Amino acid sequence: MDELRKLINEVDNSILELLSKRDNLAVEVIKKKNLDNLPLRDAERERQLLGRIIEQARKLGLDTHFIQKIFYEIIDESIRTQQLYLHKSGNKHLLHDSNQKIRVAIQGIEGAYSYLASQKFFSKENAQIEYISKEQFEEVIQAVENEEADYAVLPIENTTSGAINEVYDLLMNTTLSIIGEEKFQVKHCLVGTKDVSIGSITKIYAHYQAAVQCSSFLATLPNSSVEYFKDTAMSVQRIKVEENPLFAAIASEQAAEFFGLKILRKNIANQPGNYTRFLIASRKAVTVDNRIPAKISMILATTHSPGSLVEALSVFKRYGINMTKLQSRPIMGNPWEEMFYLDFMGNLEDDKVQNLIDELGIHTRFMKILGCYPSKEIDRTKLEEHQLEVTEAVESASENSEEKKTVQKPIIKKSYKLASREYKSEDTIIKVGGVEIGGNEFVVMSGPCSVESKEQILSCAKEAKSFNSQILRGGCFKPRTSPYSFQGLGFEGLNYLKEAGTAYNMPIITEVLSTSHVFEIAKYSDMLQVGARNMQNFELLKQVGKTARPVMLKRGMMATLNDLLNAAEYILAQGNRQVILCERGIRTFENATRNTLDISAVPVLKELTHLPVIVDPSHAVGFRDKVIPLAKAAKVVGAHGIMVEFHPDPSVALSDGEQALTYDMFEQLMRDLQAIK
Ligand code: PEP
Ligand code: MN
Numbered sequence: 001m002d003e004l005r006k007l008i009n010e011v012d013n014s015i016l017e018l019l020s021k022r023d024n025l026a027v028e029v030i031k032k033k034n035l036d037n038l039p040l041r042d043a044e045r046e047r048q049l050l051g052r053i054i055e056q057a058r059k060l061g062l063d064t065h066f067i068q069k070i071f072y073e074i075i076d077e078s079i080r081t082q083q084l085y086l087h088k089s090g091n092k093h094l095l096h097d098s099n100q101k102i103r104v105a106i107q108g109i110e111g112a113y114s115y116l117a118s119q120k121f122f123s124k125e126n127a128q129i130e131y132i133s134k135e136q137f138e139e140v141i142q143a144v145e146n147e148e149a150d151y152a153v154l155p156i157e158n159t160t161s162g163a164i165n166e167v168y169d170l171l172m173n174t175t176l177s178i179i180g181e182e183k184f185q186v187k188h189c190l191v192g193t194k195d196v197s198i199g200s201i202t203k204i205y206a207h208y209q210a211a212v213q214c215s216s217f218l219a220t221l222p223n224s225s226v227e228y229f230k231d232t233a234m235s236v237q238r239i240k241v242e243e244n245p246l247f248a249a250i251a252s253e254q255a256a257e258f259f260g261l262k263i264l265r266k267n268i269a270n271q272p273g274n275y276t277r278f279l280i281a282s283r284k285a286v287t288v289d290n291r292i293p294a295k296i297s298m299i300l301a302t303t304h305s306p307g308s309l310v311e312a313l314s315v316f317k318r319y320g321i322n323m324t325k326l327q328s329r330p331i332m333g334n335p336w337e338e339m340f341y342l343d344f345m346g347n348l349e350d351d352k353v354q355n356l357i358d359e360l361g362i363h364t365r366f367m368k369i370l371g372c373y374p375s376k377e378i379d380r381t382k383l384e385e386h387q388l389e390v391t392e393a394v395e396s397a398s399e400n401s402e403e404k405k406t407v408q409k410p411i412i413k414k415s416y417k418l419a420s421r422e423y424k425s426e427d428t429i430i431k432v433g434g435v436e437i438g439g440n441e442f443v444v445m446s447g448p449c450s451v452e453s454k455e456q457i458l459s460c461a462k463e464a465k466s467f468n469s470q471i472l473r474g475g476c477f478k479p480r481t482s483p484y485s486f487q488g489l490g491f492e493g494l495n496y497l498k499e500a501g502t503a504y505n506m507p508i509i510t511e512v513l514s515t516s517h518v519f520e521i522a523k524y525s526d527m528l529q530v531g532a533r534n535m536q537n538f539e540l541l542k543q544v545g546k547t548a549r550p551v552m553l554k555r556g557m558m559a560t561l562n563d564l565l566n567a568a569e570y571i572l573a574q575g576n577r578q579v580i581l582c583e584r585g586i587r588t589f590e591n592a593t594r595n596t597l598d599i600s601a602v603p604v605l606k607e608l609t610h611l612p613v614i615v616d617p618s619h620a621v622g623f624r625d626k627v628i629p630l631a632k633a634a635k636v637v638g639a640h641g642i643m644v645e646f647h648p649d650p651s652v653a654l655s656d657g658e659q660a661l662t663y664d665m666f667e668q669l670m671r672d673l674q675a676i677k
Contacts, residue, residue: 019074022074022078023077023078023081026078026081026082027081027082027085029082030081030082030085030086031085033082034085034086034089039291040079040082040083040086040291040292041079041291041381043381046075046381047381049071049075050068050071050075050381053067053071054067054068072380075380075381076378076380079378080124080378081124083292083374084124086289086291086292087286087288087289087292087374090286090287090288090289091286091287093284094286096125096126096127097126097127098126098127098128099127100126100127100128101127101128101129101130102122102125102127102128102129102130102150102151103129103130103131103132103148103149103150103151104118104122104129104130104131104132104149104150104151104152104153105131105132105133105134105139105140105141105143105144105148105149105151105152105153106118106131106132106133106134106140106152106153107133107134107135107136107137107139107140107154107155107230107231108133108230108231108232108233108234109133109231109233109234109237110131110133110233110258111232111233111236111237111251111252111254111255111258111259112231112232112233112234112255113155113184113186113231113232113252113276114153114154114155114231114278115131115233116184116252116254116255117153117155117182117184117276117278118131118151118153118182118278118280120182120184121153121180121182121278121280132148132149135230137154137164137166137167137170138166138170140152140153140154141154141170141174141176141281144176144281144282144283145174145175145176145283147283150282150283151179151280151281151282152176152280152281152282153182153278153279153280154167154170154278154279154281155167155276155277155278156168156277156278156279157276157277157325157327158186158209158213158274158275158276158277159271159273159274159275159276160212160213160269160270160271160274161209161212161213163327164209165329167279168327168329168341169329169332171297171299171341171370172299172329172339172368172548173519174281175283176281176282176283177281177282177283177284177285177286177370177371178279178280178281178297178370178371178373179280179281179282179284179285179286179371179373180279180280180286180373180374181277181278181279181280181295181373181375181376182277182278182280182376183275183276183277183278183376184275184276184277184278185273185274185275186210186213186252186269186274186275186276187252187253187266187267187269187274188210188213188214188250188251188252188267188268188269188274189250189251189252189253189256189263189264189265189266189267189268190204190217190248190249190250190263190264190265190268191236191239191248191249191250191251191255191256191261191262191263191264192239192245192247192248192249192261192262192264193239193240193243193244193245193247193261193262194245194262195262195264196245196246196264198221198264198265199221199223200223200246201221201223201224201246201247201248201264202223202224202225202246202247203224203225203226203227203244203246203247203248204218204221204224204225204226204227204247204248204249204250205226205227205228205229205235205236205238205239205247205248205249205250206226206227206228206229206232206235206249206250207228207229207230207231207232207235207250208228210232210250210251211226211228211250213269213270213271213274214250214268214269214270215270216270217265217268217269217270224248232249232250232251232252232255233251233255233258233259235249235250235251236249236251236255236256236258236259236261237259239261240259240260240261248264250268253266279297280373281371285371285372286371286372286373287348287349287372288347288348288349288372288373288374290347290349290350292374292375293345293374293375293377293378293379294345294346294347294348294372294373294374294375295324295343295344295345295346295372295373295374295375296343296344296345296346296347296348296353296369296371296372297341297342297343297369297370297371297373298341298342298343298367298368298369298370299339299340299341299342299366299367299368299370300312300339300340300342300360300364300366300367300368301331301337301338301339301340301364301365301366301367301548302340302363302364302365303363303364303365303428303429304365304429304431304436305429308363308364309340309363311363312360312363312364313326315356315359315360315363316344316356319352319355319356319359321344321345321346321352321353321356322344322345323342323343323344324343324344324345325341325342325343326340326341326342327340327341327342328340328341329341331548339366339548345375346372347372348369348372349372357369358417358418358423361418361423361424361572361577362423362424364577365430365548365576365577365578366548366575366576366577366578367575367577368546368575369575415562415566415569416562416565416566416568416569417569418569418572418573418577419565419566419568419569419572419579419608419609419610419611420565420608420609420610421607421608421609421610423610424610425610426610427439427610427612428577428578428610428611428612429612430550430578430580430612432471432507432526432527432550433505433506433507433526435470435471435507437550437580437612437614437640437641438580438611438612438640439640441470441641442635442639442640442641442642442673443470443471443614443640443641443642444468444469444470444471444641444642444643444644444670444673445469445470445471445472445473445509445552445614445641445642445643445644446460446464446469446471446472446473446643446644446645446646446666447460447461447464447472447473447474447645447646448460448473448474448475448645448646448647448653448660449475449478449618449645449647449653449654449655449656449659449660450474450475450476450478450486450488450489450493450653450654450655450656451474451475451476451488451489451493451494451496451497451510452489452653452654453496454496454499454500456647456648457472457474457493457496457497457499457500458496458499458500458503459648460472460474460500460646460647460648461500461501461503461504461506462504463646463648463663463666464504464506465504465505465506467666467667467670468670469506469670470506470507471506471507471508471509471526471527472497472500472501472504472506472507472508472509473508473509473510473529473643473645474493474496474497474500474508474510475488475493475510475511475655476488476489476490476491476492476493476494476497476510476511476521477490477510477511477512477513477514477517477521478511478513478655479511479513479531479533479534480655485655486654486655491520493510494510494521494524494525495524497510497524497525498524498525501526507526507527508524508525508526508527509525509526509527509528509529509552509643510525510527510528510529511528511529511530511531512528512529512530512540512544513531513534513540514540515539515540515543518540518543518544518546518547519543519547522544522547522548522549525549526549526550527549527550527551527552527580528544528547528549528550528551528552529551529552529554530544530551530552530553530554531554532554532555532556532557532584532619533556533557535553535554535555535556535559535563535564535567536556536559536563536567538570541553541567541570541571541574542570542571542574544571544576545570545571545572545573545574545575545576546574546575546576547576548576548578549576549578550578550579550580551571551576551578551579551580552579552580552581552582552614552643553567553568553571553579553580553581553582554582554584554616554619555581555582555583555584555586555598555601556586557585557586557587557595558586558587559586561601561604561605561608564581564605565581565605565608565609568581568609568611579611580611580612580613580614580640581605581609581611581612581613581614582613582614582615582616582643583597583598583599583601583602583605583613583614583615583616583620583639584615584616584619584620584643585597585598585616585619585620585621586598593620593621593622593623593626594619594620594621594622594623594659595619595620595621595622596620597615597617597620597621597630597633599615599630599633599634599637600637601613602615602634602637602638602639603637603638606638612640612641613639613640614634614639614640614641614642614643615630615631615634615639615641615642615643616642616643616644617630617631617633617634617642617644618643618644618645618656618659618660618661619645619656619659621659622658622659623658623659624650624658624659624660624661624662624665627644627659627661627665627669628661628665628668628669628672631644631669631672631673632672632673632676635673635676636676644661644666644669645659645660645661646660646661646662646663646665646666647660647661647662648663650662
């Protein structure tokens with residue numbers, strides 16, 4: 001027996017050595033393919049290889065099914081090796097040597113599923129791996145954002161219990177990019193400290209998701225109660241510490257092994273094929289070689305018009321692009337509105353995918369590309385089981401006839417594209433609360449230049465509401481010419497503004513001055529204003545472009561309409577498709593007024609762009625007695641609305657008092673506007 005076992009060991013060692021040799025050859029093959037720019041897969045060669053092996057196996061009297069199974073795995077592994085080589089040579093920042101260390105942030109401790117999935121994802125990594133364990137998913141993301149870790153590994157969905165909503169919500173706000181995915185088969189076991197009968201167990205520690213996935217098994221143990229833990233490994237750690245033989249935990253086999261515990265029962269999940277998909281995120285995005293099947297993850301919110309989701313989805317059908325995931329999540333702060341998270345097969349570097357994204361953009365008000373990364377799925381080359389020599393051609397996925405269809409697209413030669421009428425012919429209608437900007441309704445945004453106190457803004461809100469102004473404005477962060485002038489109440493002012501908007505059921509708009517405030521202000525303000533002085537603050541434009549709030553972009557004092565449209569493009573290109581343009585007067589040689597209202601901007605912009613156009617007569621003219629006629633002119637020339645300043649007592653206003661309407665004048669204005677049809 002010993003002799004036989006020794007011989008078997010020798011054979012196994014030879015198998016391993018040969019596998020290693022084969023793996024090294026795979027690397028040589030990909031180097032050559034890379035040099036000669038050859039495709040990664042050659043279906044014909046794979047079919048021949050498999051056919052030959054099956055034939056050989058049959059001659060040797062081996063089970064051909066068994067051999068086919070093994071060789072599918074071997075070929076998969078060879079493809080993984082080659083893909084990884086190509087991927088790393090195209091993304092030098094992913095190359096590490098063995099003295100380097102990479103830090104991987106996970107939720108939970110070592111032994112948890114996130115840990116096991118990370119080990120699988122980084123299994124071919126040369127560098128040493130340090131795991132940084134965090135309690136919350138949010139902390140995992142923060143650890144990478146603030147450079148405490150290099151990668152975040154996050155579970156996103158499970159085949160039994162579904163989406164992990166918290167992670168989806170966090171992806172909306174992170175600056176990280178998804179650089180990879182991993183699928184991990186979760187095999188839940190009941191784990192204990194001693195061999196006891198399962199019926200005697202009184203308490204089971206489990207992660208909430210794990211308990212849901214094993215609900216049928218748990219229902220068979222009426223004498224035990226379930227206590228929830230943040231992660232699987234922690235529950236195992238706890239029973240190890242407590243050493244009570246009547247306590248058990250739900251965990252993986254590997255976790256039981258990791259903590260030296262006993263497996264009381266294997267395979268306790270409701271569904272046998274229980275997989276969790278993990279996403280790997282990092283600060284730097286990756287590009288994917290066009291020879292590697294790639295996946296794109298994105299978030300989008302469709303326009304408010306009926307059927308817009310169907311239209312957005314039909315774009316995928318038209319392009320023959322396969323969507324692998326569609327998940328909806330409510331938009332925080334906007335009840336009954338939803339964002340969609342979707343994954344599809346495609347490479348961002350592919351023109352066809354860029355065209356698809358452009359078309360998708362027409363039906364969306366917000367989109368964010370979370371990343372483009374190598375897909376974990378490997379298409380296996382099909383081989384009939386009786387096949388010895390294969391002659392018939394098998395259509396590969398990329399030759400699919402549906403995919404070959406090309407879609408005619410207009411070529412836009414302007415320096416801005418997304419803002420242009422050529423890109424989107426219908427007017428964009430932006431919905432804020434119940435108000436539609438850009439449609440048939442003439443929208444009046446009104447309020448004080450600055451929020452000065454709670455009483456002041458509440459009084460203004462009441463006035464605005466009573467005379468049918470739809471949106472309440474108020475500056476909290478003020479861009480003042482002199483540093484000694486009133487600079488605004490900041491976040492305190494924003495609280496008052498929000499309170500006033502809520503009290504009178506009006507959406508609010510306030511100006512953002514700095515990139516670092518954008519996300520915080522976007523939490524409270526229904527709309528964001530970028531002021532004239534910041535029209536070409538490109539970092540600020542990009543930042544507001546990453547939020548899902550409508551942005552009103554004011555024309556710079558010395559900006560042409562072309563400059564304005566290009567500035568809008570900065571916002572749109574980031575994914576936020578809800579931009580409203582505002583003509584607020586420009587500097588000319590005329591000095592009788594504060595600025596010169598360029599009324600012709602309205603019809604010209606309406607021809608050039610699908611975005612809504614509104615007019616601010618207050619900052620344009622600078623004197624309250626001239627505001628009403630200019631506001632009326634705005635309506636006559638076809639603006640979608642106005643923004644106007646008023647104050648309970650303009651003589652004591654802390655900013656822009658000369659142009660603030662009194663309440664009486666504001667009421668007159670609202671009556672006059674009503675009379676214009
Ligand atoms: C404002 O609307 O408060 C403002 C500062 O306007 P502008 O950026 O047009 O000067
Ligand atoms: Mn002002």
